[in-house]
Structure formats: C-alpha cells, structure tokens
Amino acid sequence: xxGVTQTPRHLVMGMTNKKSLKCEQHLGHNAMYWYKQxxxxxxxLMFVYNFKEQTENNSVPSRFSPECPNSxxxxxxxxxxxxxxxxxxxxxxxxxxxxxxxxxxxxxxLLVL
Amino acid sequence: xxxxxxxxxxxxNEEEPVHLPCNHxxxxxxxxxxxxxxxxxxxxxxxxxxxxxxxxNRMASLAIAEDRxxxxxxxxxxxxxxxxxxxxxxxxxxxQKLVFGQGTRLTINP
Numbered sequence: 001x002x003g004v005t006q007t008p009r010h011l012v013m014g015m016t017n018k019k020s021l022k023c024e025q026h027l028g029h030n031a032m033y034w035y036k037q038x039x040x041x042x043x044x045l046m047f048v049y050n051f052k053e054q055t056e057n058n059s060v061p062s063r064f065s066p067e068c069p070n071s072x073x074x075x076x077x078x079x080x081x082x083x084x085x086x087x088x089x090x091x092x093x094x095x096x097x098x099x100x101x102x103x104x105x106x107x108x109x110l111l112v113l
Numbered sequence: 114x115x116x117x118x119x120x121x122x123x124x125x126n127e128e129e130p131v132h133l134p135c136n137h138x139x140x141x142x143x144x145x146x147x148x149x150x151x152x153x154x155x156x157x158x159x160x161x162x163x164x165x166x167x168x169x170n171r172m173a174s175l176a177i178a179e180d181r182x183x184x185x186x187x188x189x190x191x192x193x194x195x196x197x198x199x200x201x202x203x204x205x206x207x208x209q210k211l212v213f214g215q216g217t218r219l220t221i222n223p
Contacts, residue, residue, distance in 0.1 A: 002158065042214050042216075090156045106154070106155055
C-alpha cells in the first residue's frame, strides 16, 4: 500500500467511448503524475501537475485530457482512443519540491477495442 | 537526459546476494542515481538513490564507482519477493521527471 490509489484497476472500452481514470493520493503531496506503460516499452511520462497546475505535457495526443481539481486527486479523461492506446496507466505523487521520491499507484490496465 | 545501460535479465537464488549493474558513462556532476523496482502487477517503487558516496537502507545498498560512470544495486539476501524489474535512472538535481529505461528483469530461484 503506497498511499496512492487508482480506479478502476481494469477497463475495456470501445474507440467511440468516453471514460475517465481516477487517481487519489493520501500522502499530502503537491505533485502528481500520469505515466503510460505499453507492452515492451519503457514507462513514459505523460503529464505533471504541481499544486494543481499542469507543468509538463510530454506531447500527449489531445484524446487524453488530464484534470487536477485539487492536490489529492488526478483524473485522465479518455475519448476516441485507438487500440494502440491499450496500456497500463500509472499515477504517481511526490511532495512537490523538485527531485524527490515518487510514489506510484497500482495502475489501471486499459484495453481499447 | 543522460542514458543508462542495464542487462535485460538476471537470475539468482533465494537467500544469496544479488548485484545489479548499471552503466551511465555520460552522467553529469549533478545527476543523482536512482533505483526503482516494479513487482509483478504493481506500480514502480523507490529503492534507493545516491550521488557520490555508497548508500545503504533497509532494502538495499548502492555502490557507486569513483568516476560515477557505473553503479551497482546490491540486494544482500534475495527473497522470492525481490523478483521484479529493476530500473536505474539518472535524475538531474532538482528535476521532477523520472525517465525509465527497459530495466533488468530479476528472477529469483527457490
């Protein structure tokens, strides 16, 4: 138990669906992250939020739309995804003062049909 | 981002020490060496990090070469629970980003 929870743990969606992934951290952290882990590829950073403001977007397609309503919650809204977007989506948090340990959730396994 | 090189896989036996190597010949003076591991069906978890001196914590030890171009993660007495993918990551001072490579898949034999 890392203090970072993600729901749902598994998701199957069609290419025309809209769904959202949720991440919640109970650590009092101020920075939150979305990573993508595709089969046979390294983890890729997607977005970084500091104090609810997006500070990094790693050239992510607009069909992925993040939202950070407060420092404890992070969402990833999905729409018109492609089969190649099937992956494990991981959320992480850190205290938010630069180079420090990141704590990861268990991930959401997404399958796009 | 400075690059690291790790073996794709390693195998060891339970209750024996494991030495996981990492080469980072292009490391800069302000890059910290971080290690994370990812157990099956879980997100990555922090293991240890260091800058120049060797480091020990309850999970592992980190031995850093004098020229800092390589480092070794040491698990002193491996258990089956240590089977995971281990990532060696260079992280510039003050940087939030973690740039993951392919890592080393460690198998522990009973």
